[in-house]
Amino acid sequence: MGAVKVKNRRATARKARAVLDRPPPLQGWRTTDADEVALRRWRGRTEIVAIEELEPKQPIFGAFRVQSGSGSFYEVEIRSLDGSGNSCGCIDHRANGLGTCKHVEGVLAALQQRGAKIAAAHREARMQAMETAAFGWDSSPVSLARLSAELWDQIKTEDWSLVSWQGFVSGWPGRLWDFDKHYRYIGGQGAGAMGYGAPAAVGAALANRKHGRLSINIQTDGDLNYAPGVLWTACHHKIPLLTVMHNNRAYHQEVMFVQQMASERNRGADRAHIGTTLREPNIDYAKMAQAYGMYGEGPIENPKDLAPAIKRALDRVKRGEPALLDVITQPR
Numbered sequence: 317m318g319a320v321k322v323k324n325r326r327a328t329a330r331k332a333r334a335v336l337d338r339p340p341p342l343q344g345w346r347t348t349d350a351d352e353v354a355l356r357r358w359r360g361r362t363e364i365v366a367i368e369e370l371e372p373k374q375p376i377f378g379a380f381r382v383q384s385g386s387g388s389f390y391e392v393e394i395r396s397l398d399g400s401g402n403s404c405g406c407i408d409h410r411a412n413g414l415g416t417c418k419h420v421e422g423v424l425a426a427l428q429q430r431g432a433k434i435a436a437a438h439r440e441a442r443m444q445a446m447e448t449a450a451f452g453w454d455s456s457p458v459s460l461a462r463l464s465a466e467l468w469d470q471i472k473t474e475d476w477s478l479v480s481w482q483g484f485v486s487g488w489p490g491r492l493w494d495f496d497k498h499y500r501y502i503g504g505q506g507a508g509a510m511g512y513g514a515p516a517a518v519g520a521a522l523a524n525r526k527h528g529r530l531s532i533n534i535q536t537d538g539d540l541n542y543a544p545g546v547l548w549t550a551c552h553h554k555i556p557l558l559t560v561m562h563n564n565r566a567y568h569q570e571v572m573f574v575q576q577m578a579s580e581r582n583r584g585a586d587r588a589h590i591g592t593t594l595r596e597p598n599i600d601y602a603k604m605a606q607a608y609g610m611y612g613e614g615p616i617e618n619p620k621d622l623a624p625a626i627k628r629a630l631d632r633v634k635r636g637e638p639a640l641l642d643v644i645t646q647p648r
């Protein structure tokens with residue numbers, strides 16, 4: 317019984333495919349460019365046997381080896397997903413003047429399919445992230461999920477840009493925010509040197525200024541102490557930038573590293589704070605900002621105080637000046 321059902325389903329699927337895969341009707345020589353592109357799109361979906369990534373590090377905007385039904389291989393380069401700027405070594409691509417061919421269209425169709433799968437996985441991951449973000453929501457020091465969520469709530473309708481690396485904040489912006497444009501994130505420093513964060517944020521905010529973008533810097537405390545003078549630069553040049561301190565009162569990466577080494581070697585992880593924490597005395601970053609001429613608030617320890625403080629600081633930034641909020645945070 318089951319087998320018959322499967323057979324029937326297969327037969328129906330075959331019939332459906334015959335209709336779906338039917339080529340667009342040929343128009344003779346009086347075809348428009350749109351007809352010709354449609355024909356190649358259809359052939360791309362039905363006549364490509366295999367697609368191999370040639371640059372695994374560039375899985376979308378990279379090169380692909382495409383095998384067509386005739387058994388020939390062609391090299392396709394994808395530069396855009398809306399069909400312009402892509403190339404292929406086949407004669408059709410060279411001669412037709414359309415900027416596309418069935419090999420390019422075949423790769424684009426495969427990428428779209430893969431994109432749909434990735435989008436579904438992304439939606440699932442975001443749901444999970446929102447559940448995880450609820451842990452320690454009301455805790456003080458403030459959780460980095462809460463900090464990122466409160467920020468997102470107030471920037472999501474703006475043309476925003478995150479101008480700091482998110483590794484030190486456990487990737488929470490990446491898990492909760494919608495990074496839908498290339499300029500939403502500047503990424504990290506590559507070589508990993510501390511002291512890069514604050515100056516890079518100010519530089520990126522300067523680049524964003526002429527586009528009217530809202531620059532957000534989630535700033536670690538250790539990093540700011542390398543080159544705090546850049547706060548003055550931001551004020552002097554009236555660079556709109558919201559800096560929110562991820563002030564865990566430590567070079568926490570180092571705390572964790574020393575804890576790990578001490579534990580591995582049985583050498584007293586309880587002393588890992590020596591030389592790695594920034595306490596006694598605590599550093600007052602609101603005052604530091606003010607000393608350089610910047611609007612500064614804090615320390616903010618109660619997560620309930622965060623939203624109104626972000627609003628006040630954003631009002632300043634939208635008027636074209638930098639502002640800093642000192643938030644006392646969980647280590648990670």
Ligand SMILES: Cc1ncc(C[n+]2csc(CCOP(=O)(O)OP(=O)(O)O)c2C)c(N)n1
Pocket residue numbers: 484508509510511536537538539540564566567568569570647
């Ligand atoms: C120039 C330089 N000095 C030292 C280090 C080693 N180092 C890596 S992370 C880190 C501490 C970072 O502290 P902070 O900026 O407050 O971030 P946290 O880990 O506390 O979130 C240090 C000192 C480095 N990477 N580069």
Ligand SMILES: [Mg+2]
Pocket residue numbers: 536537538562563564565566567568
């Ligand atoms: Mg720190």
